[in-house]
Amino acid sequence: NKNTFLDTTEIKHRDHYSGKYSLETSALATLDPPHTVHSAPKEVTVSKGQEEEPDSLVKYFSVVWCKASKKKHKKWEGDAVLIIKGRSFTLKNLEGKDIGRGIGYKFKELENIEEGQTLMIGGKEIEVMGIISPDDFSSGRCFQHGVGSPAIPSSSQASRKCFSNPFKSVCKPSSKENRQNDFQNYKPRHDPHTPNSLVMPQPDKNHQWMFNKNCFPLVDVVIDPHLVYHLRPHQKEGVIFLYECVMGMRMNGKYGAILADEMGLGKTLQCISLIWTLQCQGPYGGKPVIKKTLIVTPGSLVNNWRKEFQKWLGSERIKIFTVDQDHKVEEFIKTTFYSVLIISYEMLLRSLDQIKNIKFDLLICDEGHRLKNSAIKTTTALISLSCEKRIILTGTPVQNDLQEFFALIDFVNPGILGSLSSYRKIYEEPIILSREPSASEEEKKLGERRATELTCLTGLFILRRTQEVINKYLPPKIENVVFCRPTALQIELYRKLLNSQAVRFCLQGLLENSPHLICIGALKKLCNHPCLLFSSIKEKECNSTCDDNEERSLFEGMLNVFPADYSPPQFTEKESGKLQVLLKLLAVIHELRPAEKVVLVSNYTQTLNILQEVCKRHGYAYRRLDGQTPISQRQHIVDGFNSKYSSDFIFLLSSKAGGVGLNLIGGSHLILYDIDWNPATDIQAMSRVWRDGQKHPVHIYRLLTTGTIEEKIYQRQISKQGLSGAVVDLNKTSEHIQFSIEELKNLFTLHESSCCLTHDLLDCECTGEKDCTGDSCEKVTLSRHCQLDPHHQKSDSLKPLSMSQLKQWKHFPGDHLNLTDPFLERIRENVSFFFQNITNQATAK
Numbered sequence: 001n002k003n004t005f006l007d008t009t010e011i012k013h014r015d016h017y018s019g020k021y022s023l024e025t026s027a028l029a030t031l032d033p034p035h036t037v038h039s040a041p042k043e044v045t046v047s048k049g050q051e052e053e054p055d056s057l058v059k060y061f062s063v064v065w066c067k068a069s070k071k072k073h074k075k076w077e078g079d080a081v082l083i084i085k086g087r088s089f090t091l092k093n094l095e096g097k098d099i100g101r102g103i104g105y106k107f108k109e110l111e112n113i114e115e116g117q118t119l120m121i122g123g124k125e126i127e128v129m130g131i132i133s134p135d136d137f138s139s140g141r142c143f144q145h146g147v148g149s150p151a152i153p154s155s156s157q158a159s160r161k162c163f164s165n166p167f168k169s170v171c172k173p174s175s176k177e178n179r180q181n182d183f184q185n186y187k188p189r190h191d192p193h194t195p196n197s198l199v200m201p202q203p204d205k206n207h208q209w210m211f212n213k214n215c216f217p218l219v220d221v222v223i224d225p226h227l228v229y230h231l232r233p234h235q236k237e238g239v240i241f242l243y244e245c246v247m248g249m250r251m252n253g254k255y256g257a258i259l260a261d262e263m264g265l266g267k268t269l270q271c272i273s274l275i276w277t278l279q280c281q282g283p284y285g286g287k288p289v290i291k292k293t294l295i296v297t298p299g300s301l302v303n304n305w306r307k308e309f310q311k312w313l314g315s316e317r318i319k320i321f322t323v324d325q326d327h328k329v330e331e332f333i334k335t336t337f338y339s340v341l342i343i344s345y346e347m348l349l350r351s352l353d354q355i356k357n358i359k360f361d362l363l364i365c366d367e368g369h370r371l372k373n374s375a376i377k378t379t380t381a382l383i384s385l386s387c388e389k390r391i392i393l394t395g396t397p398v399q400n401d402l403q404e405f406f407a408l409i410d411f412v413n414p415g416i417l418g419s420l421s422s423y424r425k426i427y428e429e430p431i432i433l434s435r436e437p438s439a440s441e442e443e444k445k446l447g448e449r450r451a452t453e454l455t456c457l458t459g460l461f462i463l464r465r466t467q468e469v470i471n472k473y474l475p476p477k478i479e480n481v482v483f484c485r486p487t488a489l490q491i492e493l494y495r496k497l498l499n500s501q502a503v504r505f506c507l508q509g510l511l512e513n514s515p516h517l518i519c520i521g522a523l524k525k526l527c528n529h530p531c532l533l534f535s536s537i538k539e540k541e542c543n544s545t546c547d548d549n550e551e552r553s554l555f556e557g558m559l560n561v562f563p564a565d566y567s568p569p570q571f572t573e574k575e576s577g578k579l580q581v582l583l584k585l586l587a588v589i590h591e592l593r594p595a596e597k598v599v600l601v602s603n604y605t606q607t608l609n610i611l612q613e614v615c616k617r618h619g620y621a622y623r624r625l626d627g628q629t630p631i632s633q634r635q636h637i638v639d640g641f642n643s644k645y646s647s648d649f650i651f652l653l654s655s656k657a658g659g660v661g662l663n664l665i666g667g668s669h670l671i672l673y674d675i676d677w678n679p680a681t682d683i684q685a686m687s688r689v690w691r692d693g694q695k696h697p698v699h700i701y702r703l704l705t706t707g708t709i710e711e712k713i714y715q716r717q718i719s720k721q722g723l724s725g726a727v728v729d730l731n732k733t734s735e736h737i738q739f740s741i742e743e744l745k746n747l748f749t750l751h752e753s754s755c756c757l758t759h760d761l762l763d764c765e766c767t768g769e770k771d772c773t774g775d776s777c778e779k780v781t782l783s784r785h786c787q788l789d790p791h792h793q794k795s796d797s798l799k800p801l802s803m804s805q806l807k808q809w810k811h812f813p814g815d816h817l818n819l820t821d822p823f824l825e826r827i828r829e830n831v832s833f834f835f836q837n838i839t840n841q842a843t844a845k
């Protein structure tokens, strides 16, 4: 079960990992067939008697092997690792596969194996090339083709110290180069000595040897002070990281990076800084490192990228070209005017042939976790581009699934982990095996060691920082979970649905085709507004076919509950508990904070229609973005809302359709009108407003209908058995959830008497009668499993909330006497319970 491994562990760029992996220095890399002549190999014999076997250590050797033959000139078939344990041996090829094993050998013969020796073992002839240390074996390093242990430390400081005066260089530039050098005058583009200058580390001698064949003088690469002025500390670190990666300074011959900072940390700005720098500067004679950059991003973010370029660099410094219906790739090809091409993943596939003909020096894949599947078209298309310097940007943790992890790593740094099959044998299998409850001590140790090695190897080019690094620049965030009382009509309809034949059949496990999803859907609609349910029933009546019997049986007799002249377009606001709360909330925000705006989120288009109608009725100016909004218009809509001159009050957002990557900092109140099974959807939405650039304290309201399925879904989100376990993965939908009959029974129960089922389940000592801050509750840290690092305690800050965390939140019933929050005060009448949590209170204004 893959979910049990999931964790959103942060892989930190740790100093002791920033050593350099040299591709040339490995002992195994030079395994040519030996030229020396050896005496005839002796056959190792199987012992017959009961030779005494001491508790000998396991020994490891690197060997070359071939099939046994009498020929003088042998043709070695490959490298292998020989493992000797007591009187048995195993031979593994460098893919990690067993290619030979045997037991019951004479102990003495196996014990005395040494370097240079040739021997016959298990029908194979082998020559021992060297001894492998136990650590090199358990880390798996001995299997890495040519990837040696970290060689010269390449941390910025160290490389700077060992930098030698380039002018002492023995070779002289040719006269042509001289002219060029004169022209460039070897001067850094910006002054490296001003107090706040951000200077990139200089390449070490090895790098110079490889990439400075013309012996240009070394020139400091200095980030444009205009950008440095804005960069946050973590972003400065990020720019250096990206620079070192794409320059091949972290690992010889590898130029890729994964920047996996959590949402909202400004990955865009870090990339823009890198592009602008590399495009104008370089360490060798100041020559620019790149000419053209390709940025591939989800369609909805193409214009966001353009805007970010404009925001940080203005329109003069760098010329960017965005591809859309009216601006085709051909235009970009025709001129040399543009240096950056921004294109959506969809468009890329369509114009792949043209793109392939352009020489790009840097490739950036935004929201790049979509490349986690190497079989899909997008991935193969991108792999086919010849560009070596590749960066993946993603806010999603990358190491929760070892296979997806491989795909991402192999995309940015092809070959670094060997072939997929060897990766499986050497890393994935032992790591997964070690997490099985039945794993032996030995298996556990091996798995852990392999995981550490994998983290260490990949950690060189993965950087992930969590939201905490910018919290101090952000305004306070006040999160509220609001339990809204259902209306009488809702309760009546709810009961009726639960008594339907369809639900009863579900609970008996009698129906096929997952009818429970239909039942769940109906209940959720009802919670949002009864008229949504009404529409569904009507629709079914009009065009029912024989195969949706279940749905008809679910709706049987329901229409009688609605008033006779019921008509959805004229829905009344009083029929939905949540809607009543919403209206009061909007009114109080409008009144108390007239200059602030609200982002109103739902996962359903039909619900958004209702909310839109509400805006119209109450005269609230609004904008709307959902799945139907043409991509070309999205940025315009967002900009309009964010503008301080706009008169909008509300932004209607379909979180699934438009959430990812958007900045909605124009809004400082966010209301989640309904709840999704996948916490990632809600977290995505929430981080649209609480992000860099937000000026106001942020208020988040999650509306749930008390005692109903909405509470159950919420509990599932916070109780770990949630759909996604711990990982923030937007691709998971409710179809992925398996329900037991027990769980369905629970889902299909209405708790009418409880004022907060969620609180009832918390085991909280408070009676729910006075406000409880949960101080008495012990602080519980989250620990969830990541495939790579089971012991990692640090959690991502954007992880779904857990039960124990919720218990720490302030909570009180709706009729609580001293509600200090003016917003809650106003809505309490329809609310049975509140949970509240404030982050960054210290800076509260």
Ligand SMILES: Nc1ncnc2c1ncn2[C@@H]1O[C@H](COP(=O)(O)OP(=O)(O)OP(=O)(O)O)[C@@H](O)[C@H]1O
Residues within 6 Å of the ligand: 230, 231, 232, 235, 261, 262, 263, 264, 265, 266, 267, 268, 269, 308, 311, 394, 395, 660, 661, 662, 663, 691, 692, 693
């Ligand atoms: N140093 C900074 N100072 C002020 N605002 C910043 C800074 N860096 C980034 N921002 C702003 O923060 C917002 C978030 O940045 P960005 O969109 O790059 O985040 P991201 O890391 O790509 O997040 P996501 O994973 O959601 O795409 C943007 O509006 C950006 O302009």
Ligand SMILES: [Mg+2]
Residues within 6 Å of the ligand: 267, 268, 366, 367, 661
């Ligand atoms: Mg982004």
